[in-house]
Amino acid sequence: MDFDLTEEQRLLQDSVARLLTDKYGFEQRKAYMKSAEGWSRDIWAQYAELGLLGLPFAEDEGGFGGSHVETMLVAEQLGKALALEPWIPTVVIGGGFLRHGAEAGLRAELVPQIAGGELMLAFAHTERQSRYDLNDVATAAKKDGSGWVISGRKGMVIHGDSAGKLVVTARTAGGQRDAKGIGVFLVDASHSGVNRRGYRTVDGQRAAEVELSNVPAEAVLGNPEDGLALVDQVVDETIVALAAEAVGCMQVAHDMTIDYMKTRKQFDRPIGSFQALQHRAADMLVQLEQARSMSYFAAMGVEERDPLERRKNMASVKVQIGRSARFVGQQSIQLHGGIAMTMEYAVGHYFKRLTVNDAMFGDADYWVRYLANAGGLVTAA
Amino acid sequence: MELRFSEAERAFRQEVRDFIAKELPKETRERMLAGKSPTKQMVVDWQRKLNARGWAVPEWPREWGGPDWTLGMRYIFREELQMAPAPQPLAFNTNMCGPVIAEFGTEEQKKRFLPRMANLDDWWCQGFSEPGAGSDLAGLKTRAVKQGDHYIVNGQKTWTTLAQHADWIFLLVRTDPNAKKQEGISFLLCDMKTPGITVRPIITIEGGHEVNEVFFDDVKVPVENLVGEENKGWDCAKFLLGNERFGQARVGASRERIRRLKAIASTESMDGGRPLMEDPDFARKVTEIEVELKALEMTVMRVIATESKRKDKKPDPATSVLKIKGTEIQQMCSELLMKAAGPYAWVDGDPEAEGSNDIDVAPDWAFGLAGVYFNWRKQSIYGGSNEIQRNIMAKAFLGL
Numbered sequence: 001m002d003f004d005l006t007e008e009q010r011l012l013q014d015s016v017a018r019l020l021t022d023k024y025g026f027e028q029r030k031a032y033m034k035s036a037e038g039w040s041r042d043i044w045a046q047y048a049e050l051g052l053l054g055l056p057f058a059e060d061e062g063g064f065g066g067s068h069v070e071t072m073l074v075a076e077q078l079g080k081a082l083a084l085e086p087w088i089p090t091v092v093i094g095g096g097f098l099r100h101g102a103e104a105g106l107r108a109e110l111v112p113q114i115a116g117g118e119l120m121l122a123f124a125h126t127e128r129q130s131r132y133d134l135n136d137v138a139t140a141a142k143k144d145g146s147g148w149v150i151s152g153r154k155g156m157v158i159h160g161d162s163a164g165k166l167v168v169t170a171r172t173a174g175g176q177r178d179a180k181g182i183g184v185f186l187v188d189a190s191h192s193g194v195n196r197r198g199y200r201t202v203d204g205q206r207a208a209e210v211e212l213s214n215v216p217a218e219a220v221l222g223n224p225e226d227g228l229a230l231v232d233q234v235v236d237e238t239i240v241a242l243a244a245e246a247v248g249c250m251q252v253a254h255d256m257t258i259d260y261m262k263t264r265k266q267f268d269r270p271i272g273s274f275q276a277l278q279h280r281a282a283d284m285l286v287q288l289e290q291a292r293s294m295s296y297f298a299a300m301g302v303e304e305r306d307p308l309e310r311r312k313n314m315a316s317v318k319v320q321i322g323r324s325a326r327f328v329g330q331q332s333i334q335l336h337g338g339i340a341m342t343m344e345y346a347v348g349h350y351f352k353r354l355t356v357n358d359a360m361f362g363d364a365d366y367w368v369r370y371l372a373n374a375g376g377l378v379t380a381a
Numbered sequence: 382m383e384l385r386f387s388e389a390e391r392a393f394r395q396e397v398r399d400f401i402a403k404e405l406p407k408e409t410r411e412r413m414l415a416g417k418s419p420t421k422q423m424v425v426d427w428q429r430k431l432n433a434r435g436w437a438v439p440e441w442p443r444e445w446g447g448p449d450w451t452l453g454m455r456y457i458f459r460e461e462l463q464m465a466p467a468p469q470p471l472a473f474n475t476n477m478c479g480p481v482i483a484e485f486g487t488e489e490q491k492k493r494f495l496p497r498m499a500n501l502d503d504w505w506c507q508g509f510s511e512p513g514a515g516s517d518l519a520g521l522k523t524r525a526v527k528q529g530d531h532y533i534v535n536g537q538k539t540w541t542t543l544a545q546h547a548d549w550i551f552l553l554v555r556t557d558p559n560a561k562k563q564e565g566i567s568f569l570l571c572d573m574k575t576p577g578i579t580v581r582p583i584i585t586i587e588g589g590h591e592v593n594e595v596f597f598d599d600v601k602v603p604v605e606n607l608v609g610e611e612n613k614g615w616d617c618a619k620f621l622l623g624n625e626r627f628g629q630a631r632v633g634a635s636r637e638r639i640r641r642l643k644a645i646a647s648t649e650s651m652d653g654g655r656p657l658m659e660d661p662d663f664a665r666k667v668t669e670i671e672v673e674l675k676a677l678e679m680t681v682m683r684v685i686a687t688e689s690k691r692k693d694k695k696p697d698p699a700t701s702v703l704k705i706k707g708t709e710i711q712q713m714c715s716e717l718l719m720k721a722a723g724p725y726a727w728v729d730g731d732p733e734a735e736g737s738n739d740i741d742v743a744p745d746w747a748f749g750l751a752g753v754y755f756n757w758r759k760q761s762i763y764g765g766s767n768e769i770q771r772n773i774m775a776k777a778f779l780g781l
Contacts, residue, residue: 001385004382009382272779279768279771292683368672369661372661372668376643378671379640
């Protein structure tokens with residue numbers, strides 16, 4: 001049991017932190033958000049330089065061979081800065097599908113493009129009716145000669161508007177909610193059959209509604225008749241990044257709140273001298289530390305070989321992170337008071353990011369329900 | 382970063398588990414499974430078995446019988462005892478007074494007290510709290526006045542756990558009433574058979590006799606029973622309270638309760654003929670607790686990892702989580718167990734009685750569950766109430 005970082009991990013963490021401290025102040029972030037794409041190509045190029053874009057890929061394929069711990073470290077820093085770039089969709093999600101589902105030839109072609117910052121990916125999965133259920137897929141893939149042609153509508157495709165390629169789930173067989181018969185396909189986002197409508201989400205990210213009409217798949221990722229296990233695995237790995245990102249957000253929201261409590265005076269004394277507020281701040285710290293613990297657990301629990309046990313691990317991560325994020329987010333607003341309600345003040349933006357983070361791939365309530373149905377974590381005796 | 386126990390630690394866990402399986406008397410285990418405290422004899426017998434194995438005093442220095450375990454091994458040992466469930470080595474002897482004597486005591490004191498403490502030849506109790514000194518412990522008033530070779534002790538201690546079994550008591554007393562609160566306190570060891578000591582039971586809301594009032598009326602304590610220097614007793618108290626910071630999390634104990642809870646709620650059908658565990662609301666409550674417990678377990682791991690390496694003895698901010706979350710989870714477990722029993726949780730049996738169901742009305746497993754629920758409200762009060770914990774966090778970690 002050892003939570004210390006290796007020298008390389010510490011260097012990675014420090015270099016990301018330094019870049020973001022220099023280039024990702026609150027005002028700078030605002031400017032990136034207002035730009036046409038809603039994030040910064042310049043920063044993206046610097047991520048590439050630091051090796052963040054090739055992080056999880058094997059070294060002999062042009063990556064850096066990073067483990068889940070490295071993913072966690074980077075995601076936490078990006079969370080602290082509320083970074084807007086498509087790192088999770090491209091590197092963690094898209095990268096995950098390539099690592100687990102693509103043939104070596106395809107990886108040899110795409111990994112260098114991703115690591116170099118030229119190619120962005122997005123995961124086109126959610127549909128209007130599917131909410132958080134990964135098995136609910138109506139978009140259809142039809143056999144066409146040796147390949148597949150995809151038609152359907154995907155929504156809330158995070159960073160779908162700037163992606164060069166989309167990872168699309170589509171049904172190859174069975175009914176809309178069947179676990180079997182889901183395929184995962186790689187699609188050229190600029191194909192004439194792809195119609196994208198980009199928009200901003202409440203937390204400042206970008207997303208797109210994507211309509212696919214007879215779009216040929218460039219590649220099949222995994223087994224086209226039985227791809228849900230692949231989706232599950234990639235989503236579980238993404239939860240490592242989401243948990244760490246949330247911890248980064250919570251840390252900053254908590255720090256800001258404590259600082260504010262020390263400086264803001266009412267009744268001639270700092271509001272941090274009032275016990276009611278001190279105890280709330282202490283409760284925020286409890287929630288933050290429990291979340292941090294589960295972020296570590298995520299990096300460990302995702303390596304579980306049995307897919308059901310792995311999923312249960314990650315469900316528990318989502319539950320704790322979601323619960324903590326809600327409490328820390330809401331209380332950081334409450335303890336600040338009115339100032340936190342303003343768009344001009346940073347803490348509200350952390351709250352918004354935390355709120356969206358909780359709901360990504362299912363919120364805490366969703367995963368409690370899942371975990372309860374799956375028998376929980378502790379065996380009866 | 383290695384987030385798993387090592388091979389050696391896993392082997393150690395198996396060794397502890399095998400030992401418990403072989404040596405723990407069935408009656409002790411069953412009584413504890415039913416949620417009751419083990420009897421005095423059960424605790425004594427078990428601690429002597431542990432002592433014979435060299436495991437009774439994990440926190441002590443090697444020369445006084447400590448096994449020289451890593452913090453990780455100590456944690457594993459306690460967790461296995463809690464999950465069995467088996468009695469812990471008596472905390473007053475092994476976690477509280479023993480380490481204080483080993484750290485601050487004279488050679489004489491160590492030789493005289495430590496071996497008997499380890500073997501539970503003497504049962505110790507803790508004389509800290511007073512009617513006027515609870516959360517504000519340093520406000521204690523029990524006086525000790527030096528007269529020749531003795532201190533004359535007058536005053537009252539309260540909430541003295543298992544004083545009815547005790548042979549000895551370790552005491553915080555005021556030796557300098559004119560000094561600042563923390564600076565006039567001394568740490569004394571006192572034979573419970575000394576004339577002038579009266580023990581009066583306090584019956585707690587569930588009907589159990591666990592705690593007592595202890596009155597001191599001109600009690601003579603030989604000066605050689607002073608530990609450390611006179612008026613420096615607060616250092617001993619702080620050392621004692623700072624010891625074993627991860628002990629209060631009691632992850633193993635909660636896991637044992639959840640196992641029990643799920644077994645009961647899975648087999649007993651009571652909700653429209655279906656097992657209670659199939660009630661989505663109930664299942665969800667259990668699941669929420671399981672998740673919190675998993676997070677707490679990881680927090681304990683973090684504390685162990687940092688404390689193993691830390692030289693400055695400063696606690697990790699995560700330590701503050703342990704008491705608050707550890708007790709909240711245990712209390713929630715006791716509440717859900719009571720709820721699982723439904724109306725049969727209401728039987729008001731004798732919590733001290735031998736056997737699992739002395740009046741034979743409720744199903745065995747249901748007996749006493751409400752009592753445990755009522756009794757466990759103490760957890761967020763003792764050991765520095767959870768509100769005091771929040772004060773500590775606000776000051777020490779948040780700088781408020």
